Amino acid sequence: MINATAAPVTDMDAIDRLRAIGREFHGRGWSLGTSSNYSVVVSRDPLELLITVSGKDKSALGRDDFVRVDAAGRPVDGSGRKSSAETLLHCTIAELVPSVGAVLHTHSVWGTILSGAELPRGVSRGRLRIEGFEMLKGLEGIATHDTFEDVPIFANTQDMTELAARIRADFAPLDWSAPGRPPCHGFLLSRHGLYTWGRDLAEARRHIEIFEFLFECVARGRTLPAAGGHAQQQQQQQQQQQQ
Amino acid sequence: MINATAAPVTDMDAIDRLRAIGREFHGRGWSLGTSSNYSVVVSRDPLELLITVSGKDKSALGRDDFVRVDAAGRPVDGSGRKSSAETLLHCTIAELVPSVGAVLHTHSVWGTILSGAELPRGVSRGRLRIEGFEMLKGLEGIATHDTFEDVPIFANTQDMTELAARIRADFAPLDWSAPGRPPCHGFLLSRHGLYTWGRDLAEARRHIEIFEFLFECVARGRTLPAAGGHAQQQQQQQQQQQQ
Amino acid sequence: MINATAAPVTDMDAIDRLRAIGREFHGRGWSLGTSSNYSVVVSRDPLELLITVSGKDKSALGRDDFVRVDAAGRPVDGSGRKSSAETLLHCTIAELVPSVGAVLHTHSVWGTILSGAELPRGVSRGRLRIEGFEMLKGLEGIATHDTFEDVPIFANTQDMTELAARIRADFAPLDWSAPGRPPCHGFLLSRHGLYTWGRDLAEARRHIEIFEFLFECVARGRTLPAAGGHAQQQQQQQQQQQQ
Amino acid sequence: MINATAAPVTDMDAIDRLRAIGREFHGRGWSLGTSSNYSVVVSRDPLELLITVSGKDKSALGRDDFVRVDAAGRPVDGSGRKSSAETLLHCTIAELVPSVGAVLHTHSVWGTILSGAELPRGVSRGRLRIEGFEMLKGLEGIATHDTFEDVPIFANTQDMTELAARIRADFAPLDWSAPGRPPCHGFLLSRHGLYTWGRDLAEARRHIEIFEFLFECVARGRTLPAAGGHAQQQQQQQQQQQQ
Numbered sequence: 012m013i014n015a016t017a018a019p020v021t022d023m024d025a026i027d028r029l030r031a032i033g034r035e036f037h038g039r040g041w042s043l044g045t046s047s048n049y050s051v052v053v054s055r056d057p058l059e060l061l062i063t064v065s066g067k068d069k070s071a072l073g074r075d076d077f078v079r080v081d082a083a084g085r086p087v088d089g090s091g092r093k094s095s096a097e098t099l100l101h102c103t104i105a106e107l108v109p110s111v112g113a114v115l116h117t118h119s120v121w122g123t124i125l126s127g128a129e130l131p132r133g134v135s136r137g138r139l140r141i142e143g144f145e146m147l148k149g150l151e152g153i154a155t156h157d158t159f160e161d162v163p164i165f166a167n168t169q170d171m172t173e174l175a176a177r178i179r180a181d182f183a184p185l186d187w188s189a190p191g192r193p194p195c196h197g198f199l200l201s202r203h204g205l206y207t208w209g210r211d212l213a214e215a216r217r218h219i220e221i222f223e224f225l226f227e228c229v230a231r232g233r234t235l236p237a238a239g240g241h242a243q244q245q246q247q248q249q250q251q252q253q254q
Numbered sequence: 255m256i257n258a259t260a261a262p263v264t265d266m267d268a269i270d271r272l273r274a275i276g277r278e279f280h281g282r283g284w285s286l287g288t289s290s291n292y293s294v295v296v297s298r299d300p301l302e303l304l305i306t307v308s309g310k311d312k313s314a315l316g317r318d319d320f321v322r323v324d325a326a327g328r329p330v331d332g333s334g335r336k337s338s339a340e341t342l343l344h345c346t347i348a349e350l351v352p353s354v355g356a357v358l359h360t361h362s363v364w365g366t367i368l369s370g371a372e373l374p375r376g377v378s379r380g381r382l383r384i385e386g387f388e389m390l391k392g393l394e395g396i397a398t399h400d401t402f403e404d405v406p407i408f409a410n411t412q413d414m415t416e417l418a419a420r421i422r423a424d425f426a427p428l429d430w431s432a433p434g435r436p437p438c439h440g441f442l443l444s445r446h447g448l449y450t451w452g453r454d455l456a457e458a459r460r461h462i463e464i465f466e467f468l469f470e471c472v473a474r475g476r477t478l479p480a481a482g483g484h485a486q487q488q489q490q491q492q493q494q495q496q497q
Numbered sequence: 498m499i500n501a502t503a504a505p506v507t508d509m510d511a512i513d514r515l516r517a518i519g520r521e522f523h524g525r526g527w528s529l530g531t532s533s534n535y536s537v538v539v540s541r542d543p544l545e546l547l548i549t550v551s552g553k554d555k556s557a558l559g560r561d562d563f564v565r566v567d568a569a570g571r572p573v574d575g576s577g578r579k580s581s582a583e584t585l586l587h588c589t590i591a592e593l594v595p596s597v598g599a600v601l602h603t604h605s606v607w608g609t610i611l612s613g614a615e616l617p618r619g620v621s622r623g624r625l626r627i628e629g630f631e632m633l634k635g636l637e638g639i640a641t642h643d644t645f646e647d648v649p650i651f652a653n654t655q656d657m658t659e660l661a662a663r664i665r666a667d668f669a670p671l672d673w674s675a676p677g678r679p680p681c682h683g684f685l686l687s688r689h690g691l692y693t694w695g696r697d698l699a700e701a702r703r704h705i706e707i708f709e710f711l712f713e714c715v716a717r718g719r720t721l722p723a724a725g726g727h728a729q730q731q732q733q734q735q736q737q738q739q740q
Numbered sequence: 741m742i743n744a745t746a747a748p749v750t751d752m753d754a755i756d757r758l759r760a761i762g763r764e765f766h767g768r769g770w771s772l773g774t775s776s777n778y779s780v781v782v783s784r785d786p787l788e789l790l791i792t793v794s795g796k797d798k799s800a801l802g803r804d805d806f807v808r809v810d811a812a813g814r815p816v817d818g819s820g821r822k823s824s825a826e827t828l829l830h831c832t833i834a835e836l837v838p839s840v841g842a843v844l845h846t847h848s849v850w851g852t853i854l855s856g857a858e859l860p861r862g863v864s865r866g867r868l869r870i871e872g873f874e875m876l877k878g879l880e881g882i883a884t885h886d887t888f889e890d891v892p893i894f895a896n897t898q899d900m901t902e903l904a905a906r907i908r909a910d911f912a913p914l915d916w917s918a919p920g921r922p923p924c925h926g927f928l929l930s931r932h933g934l935y936t937w938g939r940d941l942a943e944a945r946r947h948i949e950i951f952e953f954l955f956e957c958v959a960r961g962r963t964l965p966a967a968g969g970h971a972q973q974q975q976q977q978q979q980q981q982q983q
Contacts, residue, residue: 068460120467120471123389127475129480139481140481143856144852145847145933146773149773154898155898156896156931156932157898167399204388213797217774224769224773224847224849227849228852230474230478233479233481234479235854235962236857236962237857286632287632287635287703288703289635311699311703361631361710363713366632367714367717371721371722371723372723375629382724383724410631412641445629445630445631445642446630473717476722477721530953532878604874606953606956606957606960610960614961614964614967615967625967626967653874653885655886688873689885719967
């Protein structure tokens with residue numbers, strides 16, 4: 012079984028690890044249809060990524076279903092293959108967050124509907140606050156449950172250039188080099204899905220798992236009353252107001 | 255592992271791919287009991303389909319559990335096997351939509367209850383509107399999230415001749431030959447299940463996945479409040495009224 | 498892979514099929530802990546059943562985890578093994594329903610909470626009405642969606658003798674020999690689980706699948722609003738009043 | 741396949757059984773990210789535990805991912821490995837409950853949100869009452885459904901010494917040696933997860949299964965109306981008031 016933890020030695024190692032990610036994430040309902048895209052950073056100077064090609068069933072990625080691109084998202088491996096439509100987002104993240112070794116983008120039901128609930132039409136930027144959960148410690152640099160993570164939500168678009176610019180405007184002013192906890196660990200595209208990353212593929216995969224778990228907790232928690240009948244949501248609102 | 259993507263070369267290839275579909279869909283909760291039926295178009299002139307026989311456990315289809323039928327749904331392979339009770343619907347779809355290479359019919363919880371919610375008793379035709387989701391792009395010819403798909407819902411019946419006529423009356427006036435986005439990608443039978451199709455089995459399977467994901471998003475989204483308490487459903491209603 | 502469809506030839510065949518059922522049902526969340534019990538009728542005159550022993554993990558049943566019992570639930574194979582605590586219920590069902598070849602009892606979340614919702618404390622008998630679903634046709638003898646199945650719900654107890662007598666009082670007056678649709682296909686024990694049966698293990702397994710699917714549809718359907726906001730539950734109540 | 745039922749003969753047996761638990765629990769959504777920790781008691785006099793090391797992916801535990809610790813949670817095997825951050829809780833449980841052979845800690849969505857709903861901020865101790873379910877009989881020493889289990893909920897913290905003291909203050913006055921039903925079978929850490937134990941790993945695993953099933957029943961049951969519209973929660977409240 013492919014071990015997503017070990018650092019890939021070669022491009023082929025990285026490819027096989029990404030193929031394993033695809034099978035796993037499809038089985039978990041996070042990469043259905045031909046949705047999702049995954050990349051690893053294979054070179055930092057110059058910046059180059061290995062990324063999934065466009066429109067492939069992630070449960071059955073072959074070794075030819077990847078393409079090597081430069082910082083502008085242009086293929087540099089002469090394969091003629093068409094990289095993912097969202098390649099520019101991967102490149103933007105890898106550029107803005109110097110520690111990034113892998114970027115994963117998935118489409119889950121909970122991420123899709125939570126991001127939709129938080130961002131009414133006409134609003135271009137929102138956030139999903141996740142607080143008080145022990146599982147927040149699964150996000151790199153977080154050492155306590157007594158905190159919150161504000162997950163940026165960007166309104167979805169088909170214009171990747173425009174979206175990359177919006178993400179850049181949001182992320183560039185933040186300090187991504189400080190040791191410890193980074194400004195954020197991922198973002199949502201409204202009614203679309205989750206982008207997250209990590210120093211390596213194992214960390215990125217862990218972040219997907221943690222975020223998906225937390226999304227489900229937040230969503231289910233909103234409609235779960237306590238035994239005495241007080242809605243959890245009311246409690247959360249009171250707690251947020253005390254922040 | 256059977257690759258549902260490659261075009262079947264022989265009837266036996268098609269059979270083995272459909273058997274793999276059965277195992278997969280049963281495991282995913284979409285083909286429980288002896289429900290569901292699957293077909294591939296094996297000849298266009300004359301129109302002939304290979305379809306699952308009636309009343310079989312889809313998790314354990316054998317190579318003998320298929321029958322070849324003509325455009326009227328009559329067996330033409332001399333096997334004496336009884337084709338699916340809904341054979342006529344597969345034939346009707348294959349006839350009305352000239353690009354169809356495969357038709358898949360499944361029974362999921364979300365599809366069953368959503369179609370029931372939208373179609374009160376006594377109403378023979380309704381629709382389920384799915385809009386604003388990136389995953390709509392998994393339906394062939396849709397290139398943006400900023401659109402909607404109206405999934406026709408037909409009241410269920412045991413009279414397949416009558417139902418086929420209703421579907422024909424609905425579909426025949428539409429332009430299925432225009433390039434790009436087709437009039438629709440599937441329909442629901444109320445409190446029964448989903449019919450979808452594709453140019454080949456891979457596309458039909460992808461459409462099942464996409465529709466099931468979207469059904470779950472629509473259903474769960476209706477009762478998910480935003481953090482501030484405004485029901486998503488209210489937002490959707492406002493958005494629909496602006497349409 | 499064990500084929501649950503073929504009629505068992507020997508007791509060992511039956512045992513291996515029941516072990517496969519256990520692995521499958523545990524994986525599907527219906528036989529967790531050491532819950533559940535399964536039997537096949539191995540003799541009709543005299544009536545003898547092969548049944549799971551008490552207190553075993555159903556995901557790992559060994560060949561020694563079964564015992565042969567008579568119509569009174571007493572072991573007759575000299576093994577010294579202790580049969581399931583609910584053996585008497587299996588024997589009662591097998592006796593009252595002459596066509597029974599297998600009896601399966603499972604514990605699912607949906608069956609547990611639906612039966613609890615329908616039967617407040619102090620009420621000893623209720624019913625869960627399931628109507629209008631195409632999947633009802635997965636229950637033997639039902640040929641249309643345009644019908645309903647009233648699933649009896651018996652208040653739970655630890656006194657199997659008393660419970661068997663209650664079931665007998667309920668079932669004995671009914672005509673189980675008429676061809677076609679039987680009086681019912683299963684019953685629920687409140688906040689406990691589902692009992693169902695079939696002419697053979699394949700039919701009993703199909704009935705478990707169908708009931709579990711329908712329980713989930715009923716439960717989820719009760720809180721699913723239509724797009725326009727009218728609760729499905731209100732529609733169902735109106736429909737039931739018109740019955 | 742590793743049989744979690746047989747008593748481990750050697751430390752390596754115990755390790756392989758815990759690795760199997762990790763794969764299973766990760767697949768079931770109870771040990772995602774690098775959450776959870778598992779231990780077995782390998783010596784009673786002096787008390788020594790074999791426990792998972794800190795920060796490992798439970799789906800891929802290697803044989804080196806365990807460490808042997810003493811009653812104070814200090815490593816005694818000279819490996820230099822860092823044991824789980826929550827080691828002290830395992831040691832405390834093993835010390836207070838003399839029959840304990842294994843302790844399992846998991847993070848599930850239902851346990852996380854139920855414990856959060858029951859324990860508003862600022863409250864350090866609560867309980868989750870689970871009553872009337874047949875599945876309660878899966879907890880050791882419980883022989884009837886007609887009872888309830890109050891699962892203690894402790895407010896979460898990062899200070900394990902303080903938490904261990906709180907658990908000790910709660911558990912030490914109770915009689916853990918009486919035969920039959922113990923004072924409780926597990927506890928929840930609010931918005932964190934479940935701790936449970938057993939005489940051996942099989943019993944601890946069974947307790948995790950039973951608790952997770954019951955958590956799901958309690959949570960889903962709170963928002964499931966009866967067919968006639970009376971919320972189950974109202975019924976439960978009436979029943980609890982009669983206690």
